[in-house]
Amino acid sequence: MWQEQLQITNPISIKKLFFKYEKEFVLEDINLEVKDKDFLTILGPNGGGKSTLLKLIFGINPLNQGDIKIFGNKIASEIPYIGYVPQNTNINLNFPISVIEVVMMGQNDIKKRFFGYKKEEKIKALEVLEKVNMKEFASSKISNLSGGQRQRVLIARALFCNPKILLLDEPTSNIDISGCEQIYQTLENLNKEITIVVISHDISVVLKHATKAVYINKRLTYHDLSKMKDDFKNMSPHVCEIELLEMLGKCKC
Numbered sequence: 084m085w086q087e088q089l090q091i092t093n094p095i096s097i098k099k100l101f102f103k104y105e106k107e108f109v110l111e112d113i114n115l116e117v118k119d120k121d122f123l124t125i126l127g128p129n130g131g132g133k134s135t136l137l138k139l140i141f142g143i144n145p146l147n148q149g150d151i152k153i154f155g156n157k158i159a160s161e162i163p164y165i166g167y168v169p170q171n172t173n174i175n176l177n178f179p180i181s182v183i184e185v186v187m188m189g190q191n192d193i194k195k196r197f198f199g200y201k202k203e204e205k206i207k208a209l210e211v212l213e214k215v216n217m218k219e220f221a222s223s224k225i226s227n228l229s230g231g232q233r234q235r236v237l238i239a240r241a242l243f244c245n246p247k248i249l250l251l252d253e254p255t256s257n258i259d260i261s262g263c264e265q266i267y268q269t270l271e272n273l274n275k276e277i278t279i280v281v282i283s284h285d286i287s288v289v290l291k292h293a294t295k296a297v298y299i300n301k302r303l304t305y306h307d308l309s310k311m312k313d314d315f316k317n318m319s320p321h322v323c324e325i326e327l328l329e330m331l332g333k334c335k336c
Contacts, residue, residue, distance in 0.1 A: 092155040094278045100149030111301045122279045124293040131300040133282045141167050166241030170252040183208050183221040189243030211242040231262025251281040267292045
């Protein structure tokens with residue numbers, strides 16, 4: 084019996100990407116395929132191009148040279164399907180705004196945001212807060228939360244538009260070890276439904292949860308972590324990061 088062959092399109096496809104600010108290249112010859120429900124962590128030194136790459140994927144920075152496709156299409160047409168948690172969220176903690184109001188700011192439709200939120204949108208906000216284990220704080224002021232709790236609220240805000248891809252730029256900056264683990268456990272749970280791409284310096288924590296890793300310092304080196312997953316899961320949270328980098332160096336992936 085004849086059956087139609089369905090083509091599977093990867094969430095993110097990057098080919099021969101070069102990018103520079105003024106005269107200096109920040110990224111050189113970047114090629115990457117992010118598959119459905121990958122949990123990809125981006126590692127690398129400061130100034131190596133990690134945040135620049137994330138901004139290019141989200142369409143914040145214009146392409147210089149090369150190609151980025153989201154689900155096989157141009158970035159602009161797929162932006163509604165991408166959730167983005169930037170490194171600097173610029174939340175004014177002195178402003179008296181509640182957790183649920185912060186989440187509903189993730190509404191893509193500016194007109195709806197201007198005319199207020201409907202009952203169904205509040206229900207949706209509570210649903211995404213439950214996904215990040217923050218529903219009980221819905222009425223709390225954002226200023227009263229810990230750093231880790233605020234970050235989970237910001238993840239909920241990014242989830243409000245029902246993204247298929249979630250991009251996060253160092254979501255655990257200035258958060259303690261316990262808070263980091265809670266955030267990455269939350270991301271691992273979300274990864275059952277959506278593709279995750281996260282920039283992180285918390286190597287010993289994030290590699291326990293990620294399925295793929297890339298190291299970026301202008302150029303990109305790719306690692307499939309699936310064969311090393313059990314090793315990462317059993318590691319002490321205080322494992323030496325040099326040992327982790329050595330393991331990645333020996334990984335033939």
